[in-house]
Amino acid sequence: xxxxxxxxxxxxxxxxxxxxxxxxxxxxxxxxxxxxxxxxxxxxxxxxxxxxxxxxxxxxxxxxxxxxxxxxxxxxxxxxxxxxxxxxxxxxxxxxxxxxxxxxxxxxxxxxx
Amino acid sequence: xxxxxxxxxxxxxxxxxxxxxxxxxxxxxxxxxxxxxxxxxxxxxxxxxxxxxxxxxxxxxxxxxxxxxxxxxxxxxxxxxxxxxxxxxxxxxxxxxxxxxxxxxxxxxxxxxxxxxx
Numbered sequence: 001x002x003x004x005x006x007x008x009x010x011x012x013x014x015x016x017x018x019x020x021x022x023x024x025x026x027x028x029x030x031x032x033x034x035x036x037x038x039x040x041x042x043x044x045x046x047x048x049x050x051x052x053x054x055x056x057x058x059x060x061x062x063x064x065x066x067x068x069x070x071x072x073x074x075x076x077x078x079x080x081x082x083x084x085x086x087x088x089x090x091x092x093x094x095x096x097x098x099x100x101x102x103x104x105x106x107x108x109x110x111x112x113x
Numbered sequence: 114x115x116x117x118x119x120x121x122x123x124x125x126x127x128x129x130x131x132x133x134x135x136x137x138x139x140x141x142x143x144x145x146x147x148x149x150x151x152x153x154x155x156x157x158x159x160x161x162x163x164x165x166x167x168x169x170x171x172x173x174x175x176x177x178x179x180x181x182x183x184x185x186x187x188x189x190x191x192x193x194x195x196x197x198x199x200x201x202x203x204x205x206x207x208x209x210x211x212x213x214x215x216x217x218x219x220x221x222x223x224x225x226x227x228x229x230x231x
Contacts, residue, residue, distance in 0.1 A: 046221055100146060101158060103157070
């Protein structure tokens with residue numbers, strides 16, 4: 001799976017949109033972009049994923065650039081409960097192979113009151 | 114619906130002992146994976162099981178083993194515990210092994226089992 005690069009930490013004011021960038025310049029055509037977050041001492045929580053098109057669900061929006069080399073996770077109205085480590089992961093669906101996710105160090109997002 | 118459930122939530126073991134951690138996947142999920150997360154790092158992949166067979170293994174020593182049961186639940190076993198095995202052990206499940214691009218491929222995690230080796 002392709003490697004990703006994320007900022008180590010970010011701050012965002014409560015109520016504002018939080019925009020978390022991710023670079024994945026070596027992504028392959030069959031690799032999806034996944035986002036998970038991990039609140040302190042809990043298991044990772046799935047947020048959203050996408051291939052080419054922008055995606056939106058009840059938690060967040062995912063914007064993927066046309067060349068697919070980078071993406072941005074958007075939390076539209078951040079709350080204090082969104083303080084967590086956010087992981088960007090690229091992942092292929094390999095026929096018959098293992099599907100272990102490769103986590104980097106992620107971005108520690110701190111929502112300020 | 115219940116998510117991925119793990120037990121125990123916390124445990125303390127002594128160096129050299131053996132530990133068994135248990136996981137029940139989301140109902141209908143046939144694939145289970147195990148991850149180790151040491152403090153300050155992201156989770157690291159240990160094993161994946163599908164239909165009771167090992168389908169993938171990360172870079173972990175043979176002291177680590179796992180199995181999957183007919184009801185798709187799973188156990189992770191670690192022998193000859195070392196201090197460095199202290200970590201959060203996460204179980205994750207998904208519906209299918211290779212459904213292509215379908216929703217059955219999303220991986221969901223449990224809350225983990227905190228293991229402290231003293």
